[in-house]
Amino acid sequence: MNVSVIGTGYVGLVTGACLAEIGHHVICLDTNREKVEMLRSGRSPIYEPGLEGLLQKNARSGNLSFTTDYQTACDKAEIIIIAVGTPSRPDGSADLSALQDVAEKIGSNVRRDGTIVVTKSTVPVGTNRKMSFWLDAHASSAGSFRVASNPEFLREGSAIHDTFNGDRIVIGTEDDYTARKLEEMVAPFEVPVLHTSIESAEMIKYSSNAFLATKISFINEIANLCEKLGANVEDVTKGMGMDQRIGSSFLQAGIGYGGSCFPKDTNALVQMAGEMEHEFDLLESVIHVNSKQQVKLVEKAKEVVKNLTGKRAGLLGLSFKPNTDDIREAASMEIIKRLVDEGVGVTVYDPVAQENAKAILGDSVTYADNCFDAIEDQDMLFIATEWEEFKVLRLKTISRLMKTPILFDGRNCFSLDEAESAAIDYYSIGRPPVLHSTIKTPHSSE
Ligand code: NAD
DSSP states (O other), X not given: OEEEEEOOSHHHHHHHHHHHHTTOEEEEEOSOHHHHHHHHTTOOSSOXXXXXXXXHHHHHTTSEEEESXXXXXXXXXXXXXXXXXXXXXXXXXXXXXXXXXXXXXXXXXXXXXXXXXXXXXXXXXXXXXXXXXXXXXXXXXXXXXXXXXXXXXXXXXXXXXXXXXXXXXXXXXXXXXXXXXXXXXXXXXXOOEEEEOHHHHHHHHHHHXXXXXXXXXXXXXXXXXXXXXXXXXXXXXXXXXXXXXXXXXXXXXXXXXXXXXXXXXXXXXXXXXXXXXXXXHHHHHHHHHHHHHHTHHHHHHHHHXXXXXXXXXXXXXXXXXXXXXXXXXXXXXXXXXXXXXXXXXXXEEOSSOHHHXXXXXXXXXXXXXXXXXXXXXXXXXXXXXXOHHHHTSOHHHHHHHOSSOEEEETTOXXXXXXXXXXXXXXXXXXXXXXXXXXXXXXXXXX
């Protein structure tokens, strides 16, 4: 099939590459010329394992090309997939301006009747109905378009694997022909397909993200209680997860969720509920718990080190989770901001997200070339992302390198046994701290 994808971000690019890989002729459009030039030269503007290889392979075979021109993208397309951003507005609602702009451009550039326009961007319930209106308002004849909602569930860091091994593909449309064509398009992925109404498809995306965010905030609150009551959250989650009604996924305690989806989508769902005069108390609490959790390590550091001013800290991990360079709403950013405000000199390191972070943090921090340079000679160390590269470090090595071996681990990267045998004061989430009174730290005499 001839498919066009509008927006070459994390979702659009992966979708385009994977559809090309299963044999479709795909044109990806983005208004960002620099991105499109980069893609044409075979380089990926984002870090996503396996993506660059897939882009190059399918560009070589002629199945995948890139453009900034709507006419080129619309000319032959039987199906047009929209994957532009829908960021949060200041009040938490979703900003649909890019989506509307795309709809209007598709409306005025498509010449063939019956073109299917699919929204993959996460959009509030009711948006795809508006989509029909936006398209028709600019179309050469009314009713030229068939519309469907096809929310995306990929996870950054394993997006290609997720596309080929997803749990479900949701197709929301009332039009049988559209439902059949879309099912045909994705059939080679061999992922179960669920057909729903447009509204239900839109709602499935928000409720899925809200539920996962709820699991995270729930276990983080349990972790906080574990610390106070002397329990170990890892044993607790193991015990909970053995109950098949609960399951063990998304029960890792830490410093909260981030990224471009959970924070934005939970806020948008609260907004949507508010517009219907429904108070979504549960979700509001989930959001509140998460924002406290993101800065928990700074609060701990203040308790332990007392006066942070003038101290030096290393911070490992800037991306909101491992295997991505995405720093949107990452806990690391909030931690760094608080530390810098407290007068701490911060040195950061991330294997791939450093360049993205520079655009936000500027020269407020020092950038290390490797994790050892971020650890060496520091008064304290923070871990904000559980990159494998950090998890394989030995605590004894970290302890030896630091000026004062105090580690605040926001992702529980190390076992308490290892911490016991290393000369380091180790604070993690939901587990008892491991302290070595023999360490002569400047704060111990304060
Ligand atoms: P992104 O910010 O990485 O990419 C969006 C792209 O759209 C950018 O390349 C931008 O240049 C382009 N763009 C913006 N306006 C445009 C226009 N008018 N015409 C053409 N291109 C335009 O966004 P993303 O992370 O890929 O997310 C896209 C959508 O998918 C969002 O609604 C998001 O909530 C949803 N989603 C994201 C993920 C994820 O893990 N990132 C997962 C599921 C769903």
